[in-house]
Amino acid sequence: MSDELLTDIDETLDQLLKTAELIKTAKVDHSFDHELEVLEKTHESLLARLMHRQSLLEMDKRQMTLDSIRKEEIAKKAADYAKKLNQKSLRSRRARSKS
Numbered sequence: 001m002s003d004e005l006l007t008d009i010d011e012t013l014d015q016l017l018k019t020a021e022l023i024k025t026a027k028v029d030h031s032f033d034h035e036l037e038v039l040e041k042t043h044e045s046l047l048a049r050l051m052h053r054q055s056l057l058e059m060d061k062r063q064m065t066l067d068s069i070r071k072e073e074i075a076k077k078a079a080d081y082a083k084k085l086n087q088k089s090l091r092s093r094r095a096r097s098k099s
Helices: 002-028 030-098
Strands: none
Touching: 002 030
């Protein structure tokens, strides 16, 4: 999902740059006043999209961090369990060898 978000953020940034350039041109030529309003609304919408995508990316990163922490915890528990099982097995062998 992170790759998709990064691609979308990159495309949104490209669109923002294009609309910013068009807004700049439209502000110089007053015959484009109606287009200027549409461009500014489009630009605002793109900014909102960018901010939303960035927050999704942060949430995705946090989830990946939580997932890796959970995996580490599970691996540690599995290692602890294997260690306890091994110790129990050794005690059992020792007890049988003493008998």
